[in-house]
Amino acid sequence: MSVAGESRSTGMRHGINRRTLVGVAVFLLAVFVVIPLLIAASGRTDFYYTLTSVALLSIASAGVWLMFYIGRINIGQGAFALIGAYVSAILVTKAGMSFWLSLPIAGVFAAGVAVLIGLPILRLKGVYFAMISLVLTQVVTLAALALPITNGAKGITSIPLPGEVSILGLTLIPDFATMENSRLAFYYTACVLMVLTFAAMYRLVNSRLGHICRSMQQNEELASSIGINIAYIRVIVFAISSFLGGIGGAMFGAIAQSVYPSSFQVADSINFMLNCFLGGLGYVFGPMLGTLVLYFGWDLLFESGKYQLLIYASLLIFLMLVLPNGLLSIRLDRLRRTHR
Amino acid sequence: MEQILANGIYLGAQYAMIALGLTLIFALMNVLNFAHGQLYVLGGFVTYTFYGQFGLPFVVALAMSCLTLAIVGALLERYLFGPVIRRSAREESTMLLAAAIAFLLDAIILLVFGEKQRGVPKIVDGVFNWDFRVIMPYDRILICFLAILAIVAFISYMQFTKTGRALRALAQDRTAAQLMGVDTARYSMIGFALGAMLAGLVGGLLVTITGVNLGMGGPTSVKAFMMVMIGGAGVISGAIAGGIILGFMEAIGLAVLSQYGDITYLLIFISLMIFLAIRPQGLMGKPWG
Structure with missing residues (x-):
């Protein structure tokens, strides 16, 4: 943890070095050019859906990761994803709003709910916060079943696809419904959102707020004693986390064109947490890698039929035994060795 | 009114047993056991196999449930x-492990028992009816009685035996217990086995009434978490209190709010x-666990 933190902060001090820049360029090229070309060449367009899901889930997981960064285990991201999905769906179907406007509103609404709920429950620490956030997922699912505006168990269906965005007659985003390949469009949208999210996360982690977060992760009382308003910071971080959850959920609703109370459940909340764990809690890009590995692993194991869950769970346990500090910790070990 | 009280005691006794196992594991290892509900379901299926399939006496089946789950x-x-606890940098890593074990x-x-809802024949027939004020089938009364008996046995075990004393010492302060010569590795294992056994026991008891199916695991875990939170994590009396409180809230909620639909749990x-x-x-x- 501390090793990664130091190397990151020195990296910032000297500006972003060339290796990082090349890495980012390769990543962007792979995501926006190589993968679509490969998919077009192989004809496996179903991969678009898989990769879009990975991108969106990794956005929500990034929020959970940020909560880990201040030392809180958040198993309630499913709740905020569901809130985001419902807010966007209701705005689009009932108020006739453009999806692109409803997307940020969904995020902000989720963040607002997080502030309201967070003020009391963020006082809880450790396992207590983990349990209450798990309960939160259940509360939102039940609320979605009970409230009249969410249409109960039937959910909200046939949400129209995102429409056109234009400024002064210049089309910025074309209408998804008229497109012949809306999957590709969703893929690009999700990837852009993911890149933005992780760029923002990287920036945030290396900012003053990031340093404060790390100090809170290590010792909240100490952080508070040197004049950090910990109550304020943790509510802010919870709001950012939930904003990302809301955005991810709203996009998911738009792709599926439907939202049900069961769209995001306790199992999804746990999966968001697992993504972060698997990628490694000390690394900003951990949630992205974790989501990719978990989601793809699950998909690839589909071939194994009824043994899918068994193999998946065994692999998870095996990974946990071999790499208890996450996948990216392989890299950390290598760095440590070269430093010596 | 009497009916609600009776239902509350019946639900509370079962819930307290589930929460006891979870809180024991938490107190000893600082592990939030996501797989607790699955252990409960497994216990139900073992009893189903021995009692429902093989036709052995119920007590034998129950003992087999306890034994299997303890192992x-x-x-x-x-x-x-x-x-994993020894090797990982952050203790939260055990949560990933627990979740993976729940999946496993x-x-x-x-694979072994299938996804169908399974039930077993009733252990006792007949319904207790006190002037239509309290109506309760005899098997529920028996299960409730057995659950209370098991809780009392568990508490006496923790209070009066050497193992129980070692476990309590371990829960209070691991290092101090080790310095006093408690074999922490051995007693951690015993404690975990005991916690799992309680889950298996309550699963075996309840299979005679509610039956058992694969989907019960997750919701049971969530309920157990709630009970532990009400009472306070890692405290035995707290788990019992939490179980009974949740049992009563559910009984009262289902009786009073039934006309408003399924909002009991939302309110809880x-x-x-x-x-x-x-x-x-x-x-x-304890403050901050």
């Missing part, structure tokens, strides 16, 4: 939780959140 619990601690148990149960959750905002450590828990 499963001991193995989980010895080969999975123990090594789900998969095993699915919301009141739990308000309660925890005022008293974060639960009724009897």
Whole structure:
């Protein structure tokens, strides 16, 4: 943890070095050019859906990761994803709003709910916060079943696809419904959102707020004693986390064109947490890698039929035994060795 | 009114047993056992196999449930939780392990027992009817009685035996217990086995009434978490209090709010959140766990 933190902060001090820049360029090229070309060449367009899901889930997981960064285990991201999905769906179907406007509103609404709920429950620490956030997922699912505006168990269906965005007659985003390949469009949208999210996360982690977060992760009382308003910071971080959850959920609703109370459940909340764990809690890009590995692993194991869950769970346990500090910790070990 | 009280006691006794196992594991290992509900389901299926399929006496089937789950619990601690706790940088890593074990148990149960709802023949027939004020089938009364008996036995075990004393010492302060010569590795295993055994026992008891199916695991875990939060994590009296309180809330809610649809649980959750905002450590828990 501390090793990664130091190397990151020195990296910032000297500006972003060339290796990082090349890495980012390769990543962007792979995501926006190589993968679509490969998919077009192989004809496996179903991969678009898989990769879009990975991108969106990794956005929500990034929020959970940020909560880990201040030392809180958040198993309630499913709740905020569901809130985001419902807010966007209701705005689009009932108020006739453009999806692109409803997307940020969904995020902000989720963040607002997080502030309201967070003020009391963020006082809880450790396992207590983990349990209450798990309960939160259940509360939102039940609320979605009970409230009249969410249409109960039937959910909200046939949400129209995102429409056109234009400024002064210049089309910025074309209408998804008229497109012949809306999957590709969703893929690009999700990837852009993911890149933005992780760029923002990287920036945030290396900012003053990031340093404060790390100090809170290590010792909240100490952080508070040197004049950090910990109550304020943790509510802010919870709001950012939930904003990302809301955005991810709203996009998911738009792709599926439907939202049900069961769209995001306790199992999804746990999966968001697992993504972060698997990628490694000390690394900003951990949630992205974790989501990719978990989601793809699950998909690839589909071939194994009824043994899918068994193999998946065994692999998870095996990974946990071999790499208890996450996948990216392989890299950390290598760095440590070269430093010596 | 009497009916609600009777239902509350019946639900509370079962819930308290589930929460006891979870809180024991938490107190000893600081592990939030996501797989607790799955252990409960596994216990139900073992009893179903021995009592429902093989036609052995119910008591034997129940004993087999306890034995199987105790072995499963001991193995989980010895080969999975123990090594990961020793090696990982952050103690939260055990949560990933627990979640993965929950998936694994789900998969095993699915492969071995299938996904159908399973029930067993009643152990006693007949319905107790006190002037139509309290109506309760005899088997429920028997199960409730057995559950209370098991709780009393568990508490006396923890209070009056050497093992129980060692476990309590371990829960209070691991290092100090080790310095006093408690074999922490051995007693961690025993404690985990005991916690899993309680889950298996209650699963075996309840299979005679509600039956058992694969999907019960997750919701049971969530309920157990709630009870532990009400009472305070890692405290035995708290788990019992939490179980009984949740049992009564459910019984009262289902009786009073039934005409408004399924909002009992929503209200319970919301009141739990308000309660925890005022008293974060639960009724009897140590501050900040």
